[in-house]
Amino acid sequence: MGSTAWKRKQRAKGLCLYCKRPAMLGETLCAKHTWTHRQAQAKWTQRNPIKRRAARAAEYRHRKSAGLCVGCGSLLDPDADRGRVTCSNCRANLYRHPTWKGA
Ligand SMILES: [Zn+2]
Numbered sequence: 001m002g003s004t005a006w007k008r009k010q011r012a013k014g015l016c017l018y019c020k021r022p023a024m025l026g027e028t029l030c031a032k033h034t035w036t037h038r039q040a041q042a043k044w045t046q047r048n049p050i051k052r053r054a055a056r057a058a059e060y061r062h063r064k065s066a067g068l069c070v071g072c073g074s075l076l077d078p079d080a081d082r083g084r085v086t087c088s089n090c091r092a093n094l095y096r097h098p099t100w101k102g103a
């Protein structure tokens with residue numbers, strides 16, 4: 001797979017990150033690769049529901065211990081975000097989307 005710089009270039013040109021076809025609207029991959037990617041992801045999730053949960057939990061712990069927002073991974077503000085595990089941005093999202101059960 002190409003470098004991140006290459007990916008950035010492809011994205012800027014509106015092309016698929018895996019091939020030279022144009023990417024679908026709002027996606028970084030072409031129709032074919034968006035589909036294969038989704039299929040692979042769905043299969044993996046089906047096969048590894050516990051691993052997936054463990055990976056998310058590990059990420060949560062890592063972010064929490066590193067003083068990062070558990071929602072998006074950005075650095076927390078020591079004053080504004082004191083005693084919290086999510087950044088003001090994520091808290092605003094949480095407020096706007098009450099069904100989102102992130103942090
Ligand atoms: Zn493609």
Ligand SMILES: [Zn+2]
Nearest residue numbers: 069072087090
């Ligand atoms: Zn956040």
